[in-house]
Amino acid sequence: MNKRGYFIHGGDPSGGFAVVAPSLQEARRIVYQAGEIEADWIDIAGWWCRDAKVGDLPIGVVEDLRTGLVRGMYQYLEDFECDACGEIGFVCKYNGQVLCMSCKREKKKEKQNERSNQKSG
Numbered sequence: 001m002n003k004r005g006y007f008i009h010g011g012d013p014s015g016g017f018a019v020v021a022p023s024l025q026e027a028r029r030i031v032y033q034a035g036e037i038e039a040d041w042i043d044i045a046g047w048w049c050r051d052a053k054v055g056d057l058p059i060g061v062v063e064d065l066r067t068g069l070v071r072g073m074y075q076y077l078e079d080f081e082c083d084a085c086g087e088i089g090f091v092c093k094y095n096g097q098v099l100c101m102s103c104k105r106e107k108k109k110e111k112q113n114e115r116s117n118q119k120s121g
């Protein structure tokens with residue numbers, strides 16, 4: 001079966017669920033039937049996360065928020081622990097890690113430095 005990653009919400013995209021399903025319609029149905037969102041069927045919406053890697057995940061709601069983020073269904077999480085510094089806050093994905101904004105900035109800087117070192121070296 002074709003598996004795709006979807007982000008499904010109940011009318012407010014600032015909060016929603018990562019879902020693995022063969023289609024958007026099916027992803028909406030899974031969330032609706034799971035009773036995870038208090039919303040009418042008509043309000044349940046979402047989108048296909050084109051770059052999400054979900055081939056090895058089971059069909060259904062992705063219960064682990066971290067997995068949802070690392071696999072590309074969430075763009076960020078709030079009140080979540082940073083892999084690097086351990087602080088709880090606003091995190092996003094960077095190179096397969098879950099990082100807060102300041103750690104992400106640091107890693108980006110490191111990467112840029114590596115690149116410029118390679119260029120000059």
Ligand SMILES: [Zn+2]
Nearest residue numbers: 082085100103
């Ligand atoms: Zn951090």
